[in-house]
Amino acid sequence: MIEPESRAEPAPVKVTCPDCGHVRVAPTDLRLVVVEAPGSSFYVFLCPGCEKRVRREVTKDVAGALLARRVPAVRSVGGG
Numbered sequence: 296m297i298e299p300e301s302r303a304e305p306a307p308v309k310v311t312c313p314d315c316g317h318v319r320v321a322p323t324d325l326r327l328v329v330v331e332a333p334g335s336s337f338y339v340f341l342c343p344g345c346e347k348r349v350r351r352e353v354t355k356d357v358a359g360a361l362l363a364r365r366v367p368a369v370r371s372v373g374g375g
């Protein structure tokens with residue numbers, strides 16, 4: 296049975312692990328790192344499948360989608 300995702304609950308976010316493929320993690324288990332240089336932002340998460348820390352670069356659109364889902368974000372500081 297396939298049910299539509301509920302918008303009322305914090306639905307898991309589908310992310311990609313190089314070893315496990317698509318996995319789902321809670322938004323709070325993700326961390327988005329926003330870098331000012333275009334195309335340099337990325338997210339990190341601890342894969343529930345292989346328990347490795349995974350880092351994936353994201354596009355601006357994906358970063359925006361993650362922010363919309365309340366994924367915690369930090370802004371990378373370039374110093375100076």
Ligand SMILES: [Zn+2]
Binds near residue numbers: 315344345346347
């Ligand atoms: Zn994995």
